[in-house]
Amino acid sequence: MTKNSSFTRIVLNWYEKHKRELPWRETFDPYAIWLSEVILQQTRIDQGMAYYLRFIDSYPTIYDFAAASEDEILKMWQGLGYYSRARNMHSTAKTIVREHQGQFPADYTSLLRLKGVGEYTASAIASIAFNLPHATVDGNVFRVLARVYGIDTPIDTGIGKKEFTKLANELIDRSQPGQFNQALMEFGAIQCSPKKPDCENCPLNNLCIAWKNGTTDALPVKRGKTKIRKRYFNYLVIEHGSYTYLNKRTGNDIWKNLYEFPVTETTEKNDLASTLKEHQSFLATGTEIQIKKETDWQKQVLSHQHIFYRFIYLKLAGKVNIPSSLIRVNKKDIFNFAVPKPIEKELEQNNWF
Ligand code: SF4
Incomplete structure:
Protein backbone atom coordinates (compact mmCIF):
# COMPACT_ATOMS: atom_id res chain seq x y z
CA MET A 1 0.00 0.00 0.00
CA THR A 2 1.39 3.44 -0.93
CA LYS A 3 1.71 6.32 1.54
CA ASN A 4 -1.17 8.11 -0.20
CA SER A 5 -3.58 5.17 -0.06
CA SER A 6 -2.66 4.48 3.60
CA PHE A 7 -3.26 8.15 4.40
CA THR A 8 -6.73 8.08 2.81
CA ARG A 9 -7.77 4.85 4.52
CA ILE A 10 -6.53 5.99 7.95
CA VAL A 11 -8.28 9.36 7.74
CA LEU A 12 -11.58 7.75 6.71
CA ASN A 13 -11.37 5.15 9.52
CA TRP A 14 -10.59 7.86 12.04
CA TYR A 15 -13.62 9.86 10.84
CA GLU A 16 -15.97 6.91 11.34
CA LYS A 17 -14.98 6.81 15.01
CA HIS A 18 -14.58 10.49 15.83
CA LYS A 19 -16.85 12.58 13.67
CA ARG A 20 -19.23 15.00 15.31
CA GLU A 21 -22.90 14.58 14.52
CA LEU A 22 -23.93 17.77 12.78
CA PRO A 23 -27.21 18.54 11.01
CA TRP A 24 -25.58 19.34 7.66
CA ARG A 25 -23.90 15.94 7.72
CA GLU A 26 -27.34 14.30 7.60
CA THR A 27 -28.23 15.71 4.20
CA PHE A 28 -27.21 15.70 0.55
CA ASP A 29 -29.30 18.79 -0.18
CA PRO A 30 -26.92 21.19 -1.98
CA TYR A 31 -28.77 24.21 -0.59
CA ALA A 32 -28.24 23.08 3.04
CA ILE A 33 -24.62 22.14 2.32
CA TRP A 34 -23.94 25.50 0.66
CA LEU A 35 -25.52 27.35 3.58
CA SER A 36 -23.51 25.44 6.19
CA GLU A 37 -20.22 25.76 4.29
CA VAL A 38 -20.52 29.52 3.85
CA ILE A 39 -21.48 30.00 7.51
CA LEU A 40 -18.61 27.81 8.66
CA GLN A 41 -16.13 29.85 6.66
CA GLN A 42 -17.06 32.67 9.06
CA THR A 43 -17.14 31.07 12.46
CA ARG A 44 -16.57 28.07 14.72
CA ILE A 45 -18.93 25.11 14.61
CA ASP A 46 -20.71 25.85 17.90
CA GLN A 47 -21.59 29.41 16.95
CA GLY A 48 -22.18 28.50 13.30
CA MET A 49 -24.71 25.84 14.32
CA ALA A 50 -27.05 28.45 15.82
CA TYR A 51 -26.88 30.53 12.64
CA TYR A 52 -27.38 27.49 10.41
CA LEU A 53 -30.45 26.36 12.36
CA ARG A 54 -31.95 29.85 12.30
CA PHE A 55 -31.47 30.12 8.54
CA ILE A 56 -32.74 26.65 7.73
CA ASP A 57 -35.78 27.08 10.00
CA SER A 58 -36.68 30.44 8.47
CA TYR A 59 -35.77 29.53 4.89
CA PRO A 60 -36.08 25.74 4.51
CA THR A 61 -35.60 25.85 0.73
CA ILE A 62 -33.67 27.97 -1.71
CA TYR A 63 -37.01 29.40 -2.88
CA ASP A 64 -37.65 30.75 0.63
CA PHE A 65 -34.12 32.16 0.83
CA ALA A 66 -34.42 33.85 -2.56
CA ALA A 67 -37.82 35.32 -1.67
CA ALA A 68 -36.54 37.01 1.51
CA SER A 69 -35.51 40.66 1.39
CA GLU A 70 -31.82 41.52 1.54
CA ASP A 71 -32.43 43.35 4.82
CA GLU A 72 -33.87 40.16 6.35
CA ILE A 73 -30.91 38.07 5.20
CA LEU A 74 -28.40 40.64 6.50
CA LYS A 75 -30.21 40.87 9.83
CA MET A 76 -30.04 37.10 10.29
CA TRP A 77 -26.36 37.13 9.22
CA GLN A 78 -25.57 39.91 11.70
CA GLY A 79 -22.51 39.09 13.79
CA LEU A 80 -20.90 36.74 11.27
CA GLY A 81 -18.96 39.47 9.45
CA TYR A 82 -17.99 39.53 5.76
CA TYR A 83 -21.44 40.75 4.80
CA SER A 84 -20.60 40.51 1.12
CA ARG A 85 -20.91 36.75 1.56
CA ALA A 86 -24.53 37.11 2.69
CA ARG A 87 -25.32 39.49 -0.16
CA ASN A 88 -23.69 37.14 -2.67
CA MET A 89 -25.63 34.17 -1.30
CA HIS A 90 -28.85 36.07 -1.68
CA SER A 91 -28.01 37.01 -5.26
CA THR A 92 -26.99 33.41 -6.06
CA ALA A 93 -30.21 32.03 -4.57
CA LYS A 94 -32.20 34.31 -6.85
CA THR A 95 -30.12 33.23 -9.87
CA ILE A 96 -30.68 29.57 -9.08
CA VAL A 97 -34.42 30.06 -8.75
CA ARG A 98 -34.65 32.23 -11.85
CA GLU A 99 -32.24 30.45 -14.20
CA HIS A 100 -31.87 26.90 -12.87
CA GLN A 101 -35.45 26.06 -11.78
CA GLY A 102 -34.33 26.08 -8.14
CA GLN A 103 -31.71 23.34 -8.70
CA PHE A 104 -27.99 23.82 -8.03
CA PRO A 105 -25.95 22.94 -11.13
CA ALA A 106 -24.48 19.47 -10.61
CA ASP A 107 -20.97 20.13 -11.91
CA TYR A 108 -17.94 21.95 -10.50
CA THR A 109 -17.41 24.42 -13.35
CA SER A 110 -21.02 25.61 -13.34
CA LEU A 111 -20.97 25.90 -9.54
CA LEU A 112 -17.87 28.11 -9.79
CA ARG A 113 -19.78 30.50 -12.04
CA LEU A 114 -22.25 31.31 -9.26
CA LYS A 115 -21.65 34.61 -7.50
CA GLY A 116 -19.62 34.23 -4.32
CA VAL A 117 -18.90 30.54 -4.92
CA GLY A 118 -15.14 30.03 -4.92
CA GLU A 119 -13.09 26.87 -5.34
CA TYR A 120 -13.61 25.72 -1.76
CA THR A 121 -17.40 26.07 -1.76
CA ALA A 122 -17.76 24.63 -5.27
CA SER A 123 -15.69 21.60 -4.21
CA ALA A 124 -17.73 21.14 -1.04
CA ILE A 125 -21.07 21.18 -2.89
CA ALA A 126 -19.76 19.08 -5.79
CA SER A 127 -18.27 16.40 -3.54
CA ILE A 128 -20.85 16.21 -0.74
CA ALA A 129 -24.08 16.78 -2.70
CA PHE A 130 -23.10 15.29 -6.07
CA ASN A 131 -20.35 12.79 -5.18
CA LEU A 132 -17.81 14.39 -7.53
CA PRO A 133 -14.05 14.10 -6.81
CA HIS A 134 -13.06 17.67 -6.00
CA ALA A 135 -10.94 18.25 -2.88
CA THR A 136 -11.89 20.95 -0.38
CA VAL A 137 -8.73 22.67 0.83
CA ASP A 138 -9.37 24.76 3.93
CA GLY A 139 -7.02 25.74 6.77
CA ASN A 140 -7.40 22.30 8.38
CA VAL A 141 -6.44 20.50 5.20
CA PHE A 142 -3.42 22.76 4.61
CA ARG A 143 -2.22 22.00 8.13
CA VAL A 144 -2.59 18.21 8.00
CA LEU A 145 -0.99 17.91 4.56
CA ALA A 146 1.86 20.31 5.39
CA ARG A 147 2.70 18.28 8.48
CA VAL A 148 2.22 14.73 7.20
CA TYR A 149 4.07 15.42 3.93
CA GLY A 150 6.56 17.90 5.43
CA ILE A 151 5.67 20.63 2.90
CA ASP A 152 7.04 24.09 3.69
CA THR A 153 5.69 25.94 0.64
CA PRO A 154 3.82 28.96 2.04
CA ILE A 155 0.08 28.25 2.01
CA ASP A 156 -0.84 31.87 1.33
CA THR A 157 0.77 31.93 -2.10
CA GLY A 158 -0.57 30.89 -5.50
CA ILE A 159 2.12 28.20 -5.80
CA GLY A 160 1.31 26.85 -2.35
CA LYS A 161 -2.43 26.69 -3.03
CA LYS A 162 -1.78 24.83 -6.29
CA GLU A 163 0.61 22.34 -4.69
CA PHE A 164 -1.70 21.52 -1.77
CA THR A 165 -4.81 21.32 -3.97
CA LYS A 166 -3.04 18.93 -6.35
CA LEU A 167 -1.99 16.68 -3.46
CA ALA A 168 -5.48 16.75 -1.88
CA ASN A 169 -6.98 15.77 -5.23
CA GLU A 170 -4.54 12.85 -5.49
CA LEU A 171 -5.51 11.68 -2.01
CA ILE A 172 -9.28 11.92 -2.41
CA ASP A 173 -11.25 8.68 -2.24
CA ARG A 174 -13.03 8.75 -5.59
CA SER A 175 -15.78 6.42 -4.39
CA GLN A 176 -16.69 8.72 -1.47
CA PRO A 177 -15.18 12.15 -2.13
CA GLY A 178 -17.62 14.08 0.08
CA GLN A 179 -16.98 11.76 3.01
CA PHE A 180 -13.21 12.02 2.51
CA ASN A 181 -13.26 15.83 2.33
CA GLN A 182 -15.25 16.07 5.54
CA ALA A 183 -13.01 13.47 7.19
CA LEU A 184 -9.82 15.36 6.39
CA MET A 185 -11.19 18.71 7.57
CA GLU A 186 -12.49 17.12 10.77
CA PHE A 187 -9.16 15.40 11.33
CA GLY A 188 -7.42 18.77 11.12
CA ALA A 189 -9.94 20.41 13.44
CA ILE A 190 -9.77 17.74 16.17
CA GLN A 191 -6.67 15.55 15.94
CA CYS A 192 -4.12 17.72 14.13
CA SER A 193 -5.14 21.02 15.68
CA PRO A 194 -3.05 24.19 15.19
CA LYS A 195 -1.70 24.17 18.75
CA LYS A 196 -0.95 20.99 20.66
CA PRO A 197 -1.88 18.38 18.03
CA ASP A 198 -2.38 14.96 19.64
CA CYS A 199 0.59 13.33 17.90
CA GLU A 200 1.12 10.59 20.50
CA ASN A 201 -2.29 9.10 19.78
CA CYS A 202 -2.46 10.00 16.10
CA PRO A 203 -3.10 7.14 13.67
CA LEU A 204 -1.03 9.00 11.05
CA ASN A 205 2.09 9.41 13.19
CA ASN A 206 3.92 6.61 11.38
CA LEU A 207 3.55 8.51 8.12
CA CYS A 208 3.98 12.00 9.50
CA ILE A 209 7.19 13.81 8.55
CA ALA A 210 6.60 16.74 10.92
CA TRP A 211 6.16 14.36 13.87
CA LYS A 212 9.31 12.49 12.90
CA ASN A 213 11.34 15.70 12.51
CA GLY A 214 9.82 17.58 15.45
CA THR A 215 8.53 20.36 13.17
CA THR A 216 4.78 20.32 13.87
CA ASP A 217 4.91 23.84 15.32
CA ALA A 218 6.68 25.21 12.24
CA LEU A 219 4.13 23.86 9.73
CA PRO A 220 2.23 25.04 7.81
CA VAL A 221 4.29 28.04 6.70
CA LYS A 222 2.75 31.41 5.89
CA ARG A 223 4.59 33.97 3.79
CA GLY A 224 3.68 37.00 5.78
CA LYS A 225 1.18 39.37 7.08
CA THR A 226 -0.85 41.65 4.84
CA LYS A 227 -0.65 45.37 5.50
CA ILE A 228 -3.29 46.52 7.95
S1 SF4 B 1 1.35 13.06 14.03
FE1 SF4 B 1 0.77 15.04 14.86
S2 SF4 B 1 1.34 16.50 13.28
FE2 SF4 B 1 1.31 14.48 12.33
S3 SF4 B 1 -0.76 14.29 11.51
FE3 SF4 B 1 -0.79 13.38 13.51
S4 SF4 B 1 -1.45 15.02 14.86
FE4 SF4 B 1 -0.81 15.96 12.95
Whole structure:
Protein backbone atom coordinates (compact mmCIF):
# COMPACT_ATOMS: atom_id res chain seq x y z
CA MET A 1 0.00 0.00 0.00
CA THR A 2 1.39 3.44 -0.93
CA LYS A 3 1.71 6.32 1.54
CA ASN A 4 -1.17 8.11 -0.20
CA SER A 5 -3.58 5.17 -0.06
CA SER A 6 -2.66 4.48 3.60
CA PHE A 7 -3.26 8.15 4.40
CA THR A 8 -6.73 8.08 2.81
CA ARG A 9 -7.77 4.85 4.52
CA ILE A 10 -6.53 5.99 7.95
CA VAL A 11 -8.28 9.36 7.74
CA LEU A 12 -11.58 7.75 6.71
CA ASN A 13 -11.37 5.15 9.52
CA TRP A 14 -10.59 7.86 12.04
CA TYR A 15 -13.62 9.86 10.84
CA GLU A 16 -15.97 6.91 11.34
CA LYS A 17 -14.98 6.81 15.01
CA HIS A 18 -14.58 10.49 15.83
CA LYS A 19 -16.85 12.58 13.67
CA ARG A 20 -19.23 15.00 15.31
CA GLU A 21 -22.90 14.58 14.52
CA LEU A 22 -23.93 17.77 12.78
CA PRO A 23 -27.21 18.54 11.01
CA TRP A 24 -25.58 19.34 7.66
CA ARG A 25 -23.90 15.94 7.72
CA GLU A 26 -27.34 14.30 7.60
CA THR A 27 -28.23 15.71 4.20
CA PHE A 28 -27.21 15.70 0.55
CA ASP A 29 -29.30 18.79 -0.18
CA PRO A 30 -26.92 21.19 -1.98
CA TYR A 31 -28.77 24.21 -0.59
CA ALA A 32 -28.24 23.08 3.04
CA ILE A 33 -24.62 22.14 2.32
CA TRP A 34 -23.94 25.50 0.66
CA LEU A 35 -25.52 27.35 3.58
CA SER A 36 -23.51 25.44 6.19
CA GLU A 37 -20.22 25.76 4.29
CA VAL A 38 -20.52 29.52 3.85
CA ILE A 39 -21.48 30.00 7.51
CA LEU A 40 -18.61 27.81 8.66
CA GLN A 41 -16.13 29.85 6.66
CA GLN A 42 -17.06 32.67 9.06
CA THR A 43 -17.14 31.07 12.46
CA ARG A 44 -16.57 28.07 14.72
CA ILE A 45 -18.93 25.11 14.61
CA ASP A 46 -20.71 25.85 17.90
CA GLN A 47 -21.59 29.41 16.95
CA GLY A 48 -22.18 28.50 13.30
CA MET A 49 -24.71 25.84 14.32
CA ALA A 50 -27.05 28.45 15.82
CA TYR A 51 -26.88 30.53 12.64
CA TYR A 52 -27.38 27.49 10.41
CA LEU A 53 -30.45 26.36 12.36
CA ARG A 54 -31.95 29.85 12.30
CA PHE A 55 -31.47 30.12 8.54
CA ILE A 56 -32.74 26.65 7.73
CA ASP A 57 -35.78 27.08 10.00
CA SER A 58 -36.68 30.44 8.47
CA TYR A 59 -35.77 29.53 4.89
CA PRO A 60 -36.08 25.74 4.51
CA THR A 61 -35.60 25.85 0.73
CA ILE A 62 -33.67 27.97 -1.71
CA TYR A 63 -37.01 29.40 -2.88
CA ASP A 64 -37.65 30.75 0.63
CA PHE A 65 -34.12 32.16 0.83
CA ALA A 66 -34.42 33.85 -2.56
CA ALA A 67 -37.82 35.32 -1.67
CA ALA A 68 -36.54 37.01 1.51
CA SER A 69 -35.51 40.66 1.39
CA GLU A 70 -31.82 41.52 1.54
CA ASP A 71 -32.43 43.35 4.82
CA GLU A 72 -33.87 40.16 6.35
CA ILE A 73 -30.91 38.07 5.20
CA LEU A 74 -28.40 40.64 6.50
CA LYS A 75 -30.21 40.87 9.83
CA MET A 76 -30.04 37.10 10.29
CA TRP A 77 -26.36 37.13 9.22
CA GLN A 78 -25.57 39.91 11.70
CA GLY A 79 -22.51 39.09 13.79
CA LEU A 80 -20.90 36.74 11.27
CA GLY A 81 -18.96 39.47 9.45
CA TYR A 82 -17.99 39.53 5.76
CA TYR A 83 -21.44 40.75 4.80
CA SER A 84 -20.60 40.51 1.12
CA ARG A 85 -20.91 36.75 1.56
CA ALA A 86 -24.53 37.11 2.69
CA ARG A 87 -25.32 39.49 -0.16
CA ASN A 88 -23.69 37.14 -2.67
CA MET A 89 -25.63 34.17 -1.30
CA HIS A 90 -28.85 36.07 -1.68
CA SER A 91 -28.01 37.01 -5.26
CA THR A 92 -26.99 33.41 -6.06
CA ALA A 93 -30.21 32.03 -4.57
CA LYS A 94 -32.20 34.31 -6.85
CA THR A 95 -30.12 33.23 -9.87
CA ILE A 96 -30.68 29.57 -9.08
CA VAL A 97 -34.42 30.06 -8.75
CA ARG A 98 -34.65 32.23 -11.85
CA GLU A 99 -32.24 30.45 -14.20
CA HIS A 100 -31.87 26.90 -12.87
CA GLN A 101 -35.45 26.06 -11.78
CA GLY A 102 -34.33 26.08 -8.14
CA GLN A 103 -31.71 23.34 -8.70
CA PHE A 104 -27.99 23.82 -8.03
CA PRO A 105 -25.95 22.94 -11.13
CA ALA A 106 -24.48 19.47 -10.61
CA ASP A 107 -20.97 20.13 -11.91
CA TYR A 108 -17.94 21.95 -10.50
CA THR A 109 -17.41 24.42 -13.35
CA SER A 110 -21.02 25.61 -13.34
CA LEU A 111 -20.97 25.90 -9.54
CA LEU A 112 -17.87 28.11 -9.79
CA ARG A 113 -19.78 30.50 -12.04
CA LEU A 114 -22.25 31.31 -9.26
CA LYS A 115 -21.65 34.61 -7.50
CA GLY A 116 -19.62 34.23 -4.32
CA VAL A 117 -18.90 30.54 -4.92
CA GLY A 118 -15.14 30.03 -4.92
CA GLU A 119 -13.09 26.87 -5.34
CA TYR A 120 -13.61 25.72 -1.76
CA THR A 121 -17.40 26.07 -1.76
CA ALA A 122 -17.76 24.63 -5.27
CA SER A 123 -15.69 21.60 -4.21
CA ALA A 124 -17.73 21.14 -1.04
CA ILE A 125 -21.07 21.18 -2.89
CA ALA A 126 -19.76 19.08 -5.79
CA SER A 127 -18.27 16.40 -3.54
CA ILE A 128 -20.85 16.21 -0.74
CA ALA A 129 -24.08 16.78 -2.70
CA PHE A 130 -23.10 15.29 -6.07
CA ASN A 131 -20.35 12.79 -5.18
CA LEU A 132 -17.81 14.39 -7.53
CA PRO A 133 -14.05 14.10 -6.81
CA HIS A 134 -13.06 17.67 -6.00
CA ALA A 135 -10.94 18.25 -2.88
CA THR A 136 -11.89 20.95 -0.38
CA VAL A 137 -8.73 22.67 0.83
CA ASP A 138 -9.37 24.76 3.93
CA GLY A 139 -7.02 25.74 6.77
CA ASN A 140 -7.40 22.30 8.38
CA VAL A 141 -6.44 20.50 5.20
CA PHE A 142 -3.42 22.76 4.61
CA ARG A 143 -2.22 22.00 8.13
CA VAL A 144 -2.59 18.21 8.00
CA LEU A 145 -0.99 17.91 4.56
CA ALA A 146 1.86 20.31 5.39
CA ARG A 147 2.70 18.28 8.48
CA VAL A 148 2.22 14.73 7.20
CA TYR A 149 4.07 15.42 3.93
CA GLY A 150 6.56 17.90 5.43
CA ILE A 151 5.67 20.63 2.90
CA ASP A 152 7.04 24.09 3.69
CA THR A 153 5.69 25.94 0.64
CA PRO A 154 3.82 28.96 2.04
CA ILE A 155 0.08 28.25 2.01
CA ASP A 156 -0.84 31.87 1.33
CA THR A 157 0.77 31.93 -2.10
CA GLY A 158 -0.57 30.89 -5.50
CA ILE A 159 2.12 28.20 -5.80
CA GLY A 160 1.31 26.85 -2.35
CA LYS A 161 -2.43 26.69 -3.03
CA LYS A 162 -1.78 24.83 -6.29
CA GLU A 163 0.61 22.34 -4.69
CA PHE A 164 -1.70 21.52 -1.77
CA THR A 165 -4.81 21.32 -3.97
CA LYS A 166 -3.04 18.93 -6.35
CA LEU A 167 -1.99 16.68 -3.46
CA ALA A 168 -5.48 16.75 -1.88
CA ASN A 169 -6.98 15.77 -5.23
CA GLU A 170 -4.54 12.85 -5.49
CA LEU A 171 -5.51 11.68 -2.01
CA ILE A 172 -9.28 11.92 -2.41
CA ASP A 173 -11.25 8.68 -2.24
CA ARG A 174 -13.03 8.75 -5.59
CA SER A 175 -15.78 6.42 -4.39
CA GLN A 176 -16.69 8.72 -1.47
CA PRO A 177 -15.18 12.15 -2.13
CA GLY A 178 -17.62 14.08 0.08
CA GLN A 179 -16.98 11.76 3.01
CA PHE A 180 -13.21 12.02 2.51
CA ASN A 181 -13.26 15.83 2.33
CA GLN A 182 -15.25 16.07 5.54
CA ALA A 183 -13.01 13.47 7.19
CA LEU A 184 -9.82 15.36 6.39
CA MET A 185 -11.19 18.71 7.57
CA GLU A 186 -12.49 17.12 10.77
CA PHE A 187 -9.16 15.40 11.33
CA GLY A 188 -7.42 18.77 11.12
CA ALA A 189 -9.94 20.41 13.44
CA ILE A 190 -9.77 17.74 16.17
CA GLN A 191 -6.67 15.55 15.94
CA CYS A 192 -4.12 17.72 14.13
CA SER A 193 -5.14 21.02 15.68
CA PRO A 194 -3.05 24.19 15.19
CA LYS A 195 -1.70 24.17 18.75
CA LYS A 196 -0.95 20.99 20.66
CA PRO A 197 -1.88 18.38 18.03
CA ASP A 198 -2.38 14.96 19.64
CA CYS A 199 0.59 13.33 17.90
CA GLU A 200 1.12 10.59 20.50
CA ASN A 201 -2.29 9.10 19.78
CA CYS A 202 -2.46 10.00 16.10
CA PRO A 203 -3.10 7.14 13.67
CA LEU A 204 -1.03 9.00 11.05
CA ASN A 205 2.09 9.41 13.19
CA ASN A 206 3.92 6.61 11.38
CA LEU A 207 3.55 8.51 8.12
CA CYS A 208 3.98 12.00 9.50
CA ILE A 209 7.19 13.81 8.55
CA ALA A 210 6.60 16.74 10.92
CA TRP A 211 6.16 14.36 13.87
CA LYS A 212 9.31 12.49 12.90
CA ASN A 213 11.34 15.70 12.51
CA GLY A 214 9.82 17.58 15.45
CA THR A 215 8.53 20.36 13.17
CA THR A 216 4.78 20.32 13.87
CA ASP A 217 4.91 23.84 15.32
CA ALA A 218 6.68 25.21 12.24
CA LEU A 219 4.13 23.86 9.73
CA PRO A 220 2.23 25.04 7.81
CA VAL A 221 4.29 28.04 6.70
CA LYS A 222 2.75 31.41 5.89
CA ARG A 223 4.59 33.97 3.79
CA GLY A 224 3.68 37.00 5.78
CA LYS A 225 1.18 39.37 7.08
CA THR A 226 -0.85 41.65 4.84
CA LYS A 227 -0.65 45.37 5.50
CA ILE A 228 -3.29 46.52 7.95
CA ARG A 229 -5.21 49.71 7.25
CA LYS A 230 -6.27 51.76 10.30
CA ARG A 231 -9.55 53.69 10.17
CA TYR A 232 -11.27 55.88 12.77
CA PHE A 233 -15.07 56.06 12.93
CA ASN A 234 -16.90 58.70 14.97
CA TYR A 235 -20.54 57.72 15.40
CA LEU A 236 -23.22 60.18 16.44
CA VAL A 237 -26.05 58.61 18.38
CA ILE A 238 -28.84 61.14 18.17
CA GLU A 239 -31.96 61.33 20.25
CA HIS A 240 -34.50 63.69 18.76
CA GLY A 241 -37.82 63.23 20.51
CA SER A 242 -38.68 59.57 20.02
CA TYR A 243 -36.47 59.30 16.93
CA THR A 244 -32.87 58.57 16.02
CA TYR A 245 -31.13 58.62 12.64
CA LEU A 246 -29.42 55.90 10.68
CA ASN A 247 -27.26 55.80 7.61
CA LYS A 248 -27.31 52.88 5.15
CA ARG A 249 -23.73 52.10 4.06
CA THR A 250 -23.31 51.97 0.31
CA GLY A 251 -20.34 51.83 -2.06
CA ASN A 252 -17.66 49.22 -2.30
CA ASP A 253 -16.59 49.14 1.32
CA ILE A 254 -16.97 47.10 4.49
CA TRP A 255 -20.49 46.51 5.84
CA LYS A 256 -22.18 47.46 2.57
CA ASN A 257 -25.99 47.76 2.91
CA LEU A 258 -25.84 47.56 6.71
CA TYR A 259 -27.17 50.38 8.87
CA GLU A 260 -25.17 52.55 11.23
CA PHE A 261 -25.40 55.77 13.17
CA PRO A 262 -24.29 58.87 11.26
CA VAL A 263 -20.52 58.62 11.05
CA THR A 264 -17.48 60.63 10.09
CA GLU A 265 -14.29 58.84 9.25
CA THR A 266 -10.88 60.25 10.06
CA THR A 267 -7.31 59.03 9.62
CA GLU A 268 -6.51 59.44 13.29
CA LYS A 269 -8.37 59.84 16.59
CA ASN A 270 -9.92 63.28 16.74
CA ASP A 271 -11.48 65.22 19.60
CA LEU A 272 -15.11 65.88 20.32
CA ALA A 273 -15.08 69.48 19.07
CA SER A 274 -13.79 68.51 15.61
CA THR A 275 -16.30 65.66 15.31
CA LEU A 276 -19.18 67.97 16.13
CA LYS A 277 -17.85 70.50 13.66
CA GLU A 278 -17.93 67.89 10.90
CA HIS A 279 -21.55 67.13 11.71
CA GLN A 280 -22.58 70.76 11.73
CA SER A 281 -24.86 70.34 8.74
CA PHE A 282 -27.34 68.78 11.19
CA LEU A 283 -27.81 71.91 13.09
CA ALA A 284 -30.28 74.61 12.19
CA THR A 285 -30.69 78.00 13.79
CA GLY A 286 -32.07 77.38 17.22
CA THR A 287 -31.22 73.64 17.45
CA GLU A 288 -30.65 72.78 21.07
CA ILE A 289 -27.82 70.30 21.61
CA GLN A 290 -26.99 68.43 24.75
CA ILE A 291 -23.91 66.21 24.73
CA LYS A 292 -25.01 63.29 26.89
CA LYS A 293 -22.03 60.99 26.65
CA GLU A 294 -18.82 60.21 24.80
CA THR A 295 -17.55 56.62 24.88
CA ASP A 296 -13.91 55.55 24.92
CA TRP A 297 -12.32 54.46 21.67
CA GLN A 298 -12.73 50.76 20.96
CA LYS A 299 -11.29 48.52 18.29
CA GLN A 300 -12.79 46.07 15.82
CA VAL A 301 -10.30 43.83 14.06
CA LEU A 302 -11.14 42.81 10.49
CA SER A 303 -8.88 40.77 8.24
CA HIS A 304 -7.14 43.71 6.57
CA GLN A 305 -8.38 46.64 8.59
CA HIS A 306 -8.46 47.79 12.18
CA ILE A 307 -11.48 49.95 12.89
CA PHE A 308 -11.19 52.29 15.87
CA TYR A 309 -14.55 53.71 16.85
CA ARG A 310 -16.37 55.67 19.50
CA PHE A 311 -19.90 56.94 20.05
CA ILE A 312 -21.02 60.44 20.89
CA TYR A 313 -24.52 60.62 22.32
CA LEU A 314 -26.43 63.80 21.56
CA LYS A 315 -29.88 64.95 22.52
CA LEU A 316 -31.32 67.43 20.03
CA ALA A 317 -34.39 69.57 20.43
CA GLY A 318 -36.10 72.04 18.17
CA LYS A 319 -35.57 72.17 14.42
CA VAL A 320 -32.78 70.10 12.88
CA ASN A 321 -31.50 69.83 9.31
CA ILE A 322 -31.46 66.16 8.50
CA PRO A 323 -29.51 65.25 5.37
CA SER A 324 -31.69 63.32 2.91
CA SER A 325 -29.16 60.45 3.01
CA LEU A 326 -30.20 59.60 6.58
CA ILE A 327 -33.22 57.58 7.64
CA ARG A 328 -35.37 58.72 10.55
CA VAL A 329 -36.11 55.72 12.76
CA ASN A 330 -38.31 55.36 15.78
CA LYS A 331 -35.88 54.48 18.59
CA LYS A 332 -37.78 51.37 19.58
CA ASP A 333 -37.41 49.97 16.02
CA ILE A 334 -33.63 50.14 15.95
CA PHE A 335 -33.18 46.46 16.76
CA ASN A 336 -34.90 45.51 13.48
CA PHE A 337 -31.99 46.82 11.43
CA ALA A 338 -28.92 44.81 10.39
CA VAL A 339 -25.96 46.63 11.89
CA PRO A 340 -22.19 46.07 11.99
CA LYS A 341 -20.54 44.52 15.05
CA PRO A 342 -19.48 47.77 16.79
CA ILE A 343 -23.06 49.08 16.70
CA GLU A 344 -24.48 45.72 17.77
CA LYS A 345 -22.14 45.68 20.78
CA GLU A 346 -22.99 49.26 21.70
CA LEU A 347 -26.73 48.56 21.52
CA GLU A 348 -26.31 45.49 23.72
CA GLN A 349 -24.26 47.31 26.33
CA ASN A 350 -26.28 50.47 26.44
CA ASN A 351 -29.89 50.87 27.39
CA TRP A 352 -30.31 54.15 25.62
CA PHE A 353 -32.82 52.56 23.25
S1 SF4 B 1 1.35 13.06 14.03
FE1 SF4 B 1 0.77 15.04 14.86
S2 SF4 B 1 1.34 16.50 13.28
FE2 SF4 B 1 1.31 14.48 12.33
S3 SF4 B 1 -0.76 14.29 11.51
FE3 SF4 B 1 -0.79 13.38 13.51
S4 SF4 B 1 -1.45 15.02 14.86
FE4 SF4 B 1 -0.81 15.96 12.95
